[in-house]
Amino acid sequence: MDNLTENIIQYDMDTDKEYCRILFDILLCKGVKDIVLSPGSRNAPLLIGTACRPFNRHTVTDERTAAFMALGISLAGKKPVALVCTSGTALYNYAPAVAEAFYQHVPLIVITADRPLEWIDQDDSQTLVQPGALDKIVKGTYDIPVEHPDSPHEAWYVNRIVNEACNLALSGRKGPVHINVRLDNPLTDVIPFVSGMPRIIEYTDNLNLPPHLYKETATFLQGKKVLVTAGFMQADNELNRYMSAFARMGNVAVMCETLSNLHLPGNPYAIDSVLSIIENNADVCESLRPDVVISIGGALISRKLKEYIRKYPPAHHWTLGDTSPSADCFMTLTRHFEVSPVKFFKGLTRHMARTPKNKTAADYSMKWETERAKALESHENYVMQKSGWSEMAAFRHMLEKLPPSYNLFLSNGTAVRYGQLFTDRIPHASFGCRGVSGIDGTTATAAGCAMAYNGPTLLISGDMSMVYDTGVLGMRHLPVDFKIAVINNKGGGIFRFIPSTRNCTGRDELFCASPDLPVKGLAESYGWAYFKAESMMELEECFTRFLEHKHNALLEIIADENISAEILIEYMNRK
Template identity: 35%
Template sequence: MTSDKTNVRLLAEIFIKKGLSDIIISPGSRNAPIIIAFAGRPEVHALSIVDERSAAFFAIGMAQQTGKTVAVACTSGSAALNYAPAIAEAYYRKLPLLVLTADRPPELIDRGYGQTIRQHDVYRNYVKGSFELPVEVENEQSRQETMNIINEAINLTQYPEPGPVHINIPFREPLYGTTEETPDVEITDFEKQEDDVQHLAEELASSWNDRNKVMIIAGQQNRNNELNTLLAALVQQKKAVLLSETTSNVNGDSFIDTIDNVISTINEQEAADFQPGLLITFGGPVVSKMVKKFLRDHPPEEHWHISPSGEETDTYFKLRKVLEAEPEVLFEELLPQVKKNDSRYTVTWKNRKELVVSRRDAYLKKTPYSDLRVFDFILKNLPEGTNLHLGNSTPVRYSQLFGSSSKFHYFSNRGVSGIDGQLSTVAGSAFVNDELHVLVTGDLGFFYDSNGLMNKYLKSNFKIIVINNGGGGIFRFIDGPSTTEHLEEFFEARHNWKAERIAEAFDVKYFKAENQEQFKQNFTCWMAEQSGPALLEIFTPAEKNAEILLEYFRYLK
C-alpha cells in the first residue's frame, strides 16, 4: 500500500532502489502522502519524532555514524523552518540529509490559507540543492522530469561531498488516498570525475621542498586509519608539523594535539620560529581561535587547502590553491616526493609541547574541584571505544587542553557551533550504533535541547554528562563579557535550574554530584546503569572555574 500521489510515490520508490532506508517523520496532515508512501514500505525504516528541530538533529546523528543519506519529512508552514538549524549544521559539517517538506499547491500560497508560508527555495543558503516536484505527474514527459529531479537530488546528498538537499513537495487535497501500484522507476547514479592527483601532488611537493617550515592542520573529520598513518610518516620529515584537535580524530606522539596549550606560550620574540612557510589544511572546522589568530598575525607564505569538492576555505587569508582530492589519496602520492633537510621546525614544536604537557600535569595535581578537574577525571575514566560527543561551547574547548586519545572517537556539532541539537544528535548516533555514546554538555546546552529526550528511541548506550555551573561559563573566560556589568544576566544567563525533573519526565536515570568524592562515586554508578539512558549532573562553581582556567594558562607560560 502506498500513496496515490504519483510525485511522492516515485520519490519513495527511487529512495528505496538507491539502497536508502532511514526517514524521520514529524506528524502532520499536509505530509500525509509522504507518510503513506514511506512508512507503509517494509524496506523503509521510518521513525516518528514530534519536534522537527530535534528530528533533524537526530537524523544528523544517524548520518554521521552510517555515512548514508537520512531523510526527514514534515508538514507545511513553520514546521519546515524548524529544520533550519540542523540543515545549516549538516551543510557545514558535510553530512548527507534529504529534507522533504510538504506544501500546499502554488495556487494557495499567499491566499490566507493556514499553515502556509513561501517554502520554495526556503533553505537556499544552506543546502547543496533545492528542488520542487510537480503537483501532478500527468504524462510520460513530466514523469521522466520528476524522476530526473529525484535522482539528481538524492545523488547530490553524497557527491562530490555529502550535504543536505531540499525537495519541496506540493500536494492538492485529498491527501489520504492509497493505491497498490508500485511504479517502475529509472535509477541514475553520479559519475565520479577522476582527479589528476599525481599532478596535484607534484605541485604541492614543489612548494613543500622549497620551504623549511611546513605546517599541516587537520580539521574536524571522522577517524581514518589510512590517513593517520600517512600523516605520521609525513611529520617524520624534520621540517613538518601536524596540528590537530580532538575532533580531528588523528593520533600520534609526534602530533601537536594541544594547540591552545602550546600557542598560548609563544611570545612575540620567538613567534618566527613557529611561523610556517607553507600551510596545508584539510577537514572541517577548527575549534581553536588561538591558532587562527596566530596565523593571521604570523601568516605563512602560502596556504594550500585540500577539498574533494574544491571548496575555497580561506580561513587564514593566505589561500593560494585548492586541491580537489581526498586527503589520504593526495598524501599517499605526496609522501615519496618530499625531501628531508636539517630544519629544526618539527623539534621546535615538539619540545614546546613536551614542556607544556609537563606543566599542565603539574597544575592538574594541585587543582581543586572545578570544571578543569572534572574534565581530567572524565577523560581518564571513560572506557576504551567510547564515542565521545562534546557539546558547545565550553566542553569542546576544555577537551582540547588534554589532547587526543586513541580510545575515543570524537564528535561535536562544530559546523555552526551552536548549542541547539546536542542531545538530539547523540540520541540519533546511539540509535544506529550500539557502541557507548557519551555526551558531555553544559547546562544551557542541555536545557536548550531537552526536547531531544522526547522520543521513543533512546537506548541504554546513550549516556549524558551535564556540567552545571549555573550558566554559560564560557563568557567568564572571554575578554569583554567577563568585565561587563551585564555578564550574569545577558551573557552567562545565570540560573538555578536542575536537570533532575527533566530526566524524570522522560524516564532517564538520574545521578548527581556536588563535590569531587561524590562525583567519583556516582560516576561509577552512572556508568554501570544499563536499564536505559542515564544522566549524570555535575555541579561546579562558576566563579572558581574561570579563575582556575585563567590561572592555568598563566601557569603554562
C-alpha cells in the same frame, strides 16, 4: 548492526501518489536507510510512502529536534538521511540543523509537503512560500509539481530531479538538499505496495590530481617547514593511515583538534596547551613559523591557533577539497587543491618518500615536539597544583577515564574547549555541532549519533545547551548506552572566561543567563537514572557506575562557576 535496528513494521499498502512512490524508491537505491518523520496531514502520502518500504523510520513530532536527530544519525552513520515534514512553518523549524549540516557537509535529504502553487498566499491555512526558503544553506532546491495524469513527461521529470538532488547531496563537498513536494487532496486512497525499480542516474565522483602534480608538490615541500592543521572531520581510517605517514616526516608538524578524529602518534592535540605557553615568546613563535600551512577539516575551535598563524603567516597556505575554495580563515590562502584529503596525502606521501631529503627544515617537527613537551609538563604541573574541585578537574577525570570504545559528543561553549585540553587520546570518535557552532540541538544530534553507533555514547553538555531539546530524553528507541553528563554551572560559563564579557556589567543576567535546569527532575520525569557529583570524591565514586548503568543515565556535575572560570583563565596565562 547498529542501534538503529528496531522492530519496525513494514506495511503492505502504499500511497496512490505516483510521484511520492518514485521519490522513495530512488532514495532507497541511493543508500538512504533512515528517515526522520514528523506527523502532519499535508505530508500524509509521504508518511504512507515510507511505511511500506524498508526504511528505519523515526517519528519525532518537533521538527527542530527531528532535523538535529537526522544530522546526528548521518554524522555517526556516514550515510544520507531523509527528513519529512508537513507544510507551513514546519520547514523553518528544520533551518538550524540544515545550516549545521551545510557547514559540516552532511547529506540530509529535506522533504517538505506543500500545497499546489495556485493556493500559496491565498489566505489558505498552513501555507507560505516554501521553495527557496533554505537556499542559502542547501546545495540545491527542487520542486515536485502536483500530479497530472494527463501529462506524459512529468513522471520522467520527477525521476530526473530526484536523481539530481541525491547526486548533488552525495557528490563533492556533501551537503543537504531540499525537495518540496506539492500535494492536492493529500488524504486520499492507498494501493497495494509493489516494489519499484526506478531509473537510477549514477554519478561518479572520483576527482584526483595528475601524478606529475603530486611529484612537483612533494619536491616543492622538501626543505619547507610544513604545518598541517586539522579541524572537525568524520573518522576515516584511510586518511588516518596516510596522515600518520606524512606526519612522520621531519619537516612536518601537525596540530589536530579533538573533533578531527585523527588518531596520530604522539600528542598533536594539545594545541591550546602549547600556544598558551609560547604565544608571548616572539623568538620561539618566529622559529616555529611555518613556510607552508595545509589545512584540512572544518572550522577550527582554537582561537589561539588562528591568531598564531595570522600573526606569523606562512608564505603558502593550501586548502583541499573538503573545504570551500574561497575559505581563507588565516587570511593567507595561496592555493586550493580540489581533491580529497585522503587522495592528496596518499599521493603526496608516496612521492615525498622517494624524493631526496633536504635538511634545511628537517628538525621542524622536533622543534614543535620540544615545545609541546614543555607545555605538557607545565600543563601537568598546573593541573596537579589546582587539585581542588572545578570544572577543569571534572573534565580531566571524565576524559581520562572514558573507555576507548565510547563515542564522545561535546556541546559548544566551554565543554568543547575543555575537550581540547584533556584529549591526549581521542576515543572511538568525537563529534560536535561545529559547523555554525550553535548551542541548540546538541542533545538531539548526540542522540542521533548514539542511534547510529553500535556502542556507547557520552554527551558532555552545558546547562544552556541542555535546555533546548530536553524532550529527546522521552523518545522511544533511544539506545540504553547513551549517557549524558551535564555541567550545571548557572548558564553560559564561556562568558565568565572570554575577555570581552568576563568583566562586563550585568554579565550573569545578560550573558550567562542561568536557566535553573532541574536535572534531577528531568531524569525522574523521563525515567533516566540520576547521578550527582559536587566534589572529586563523588565524581570518582560515581563516574564508572554512571557509564556502566544498564539504562540511560544523567550525571549532574556542580562546581563553583566563578572559581572554575578563574582556573581556566589562569591556565591559559600560565608560564
